[in-house]
């Protein structure tokens with residue numbers, strides 16, 4: 001069987017050469033159930049801690065929600081605009097990331113939880 005050619009990793013901005021489509025660091029993970037240990041473990045992976053998170057904060061150092069109200073607050077949280085729901089492709093999608101300050105992120109989380117409760121109660 002012929003060896004597959006070496007190609008750059010499919011992760012945007014990664015130039016590591018691989019025969020697998022992705023380098024080991026960016027290899028897609030199987031979907032994780034929301035709230036599972038694996039789901040939380042994604043946030044301790046190097047791809048998040050050393051790449052996606054710092055790159056996002058560097059590109060957008062100020063809270064996006066505060067900026068909408070004309071306030072400049074330093075962002076400390078990198079948030080998924082649309083929840084990735086355990087889907088790896090969405091988790092690593094840079095276009096789906098935004099910088100938020102902690103209070104804005106907490107507000108967003110509370111809002112999402114309230115919406116979910118409404119969905120569950122059938123409305």
Ligand SMILES: [Zn+2]
Pocket residue numbers: 009010011014015016022023024025026
């Ligand atoms: Zn890579």
Ligand SMILES: [Zn+2]
Pocket residue numbers: 063064065066067073100101102103104105
């Ligand atoms: Zn904010």
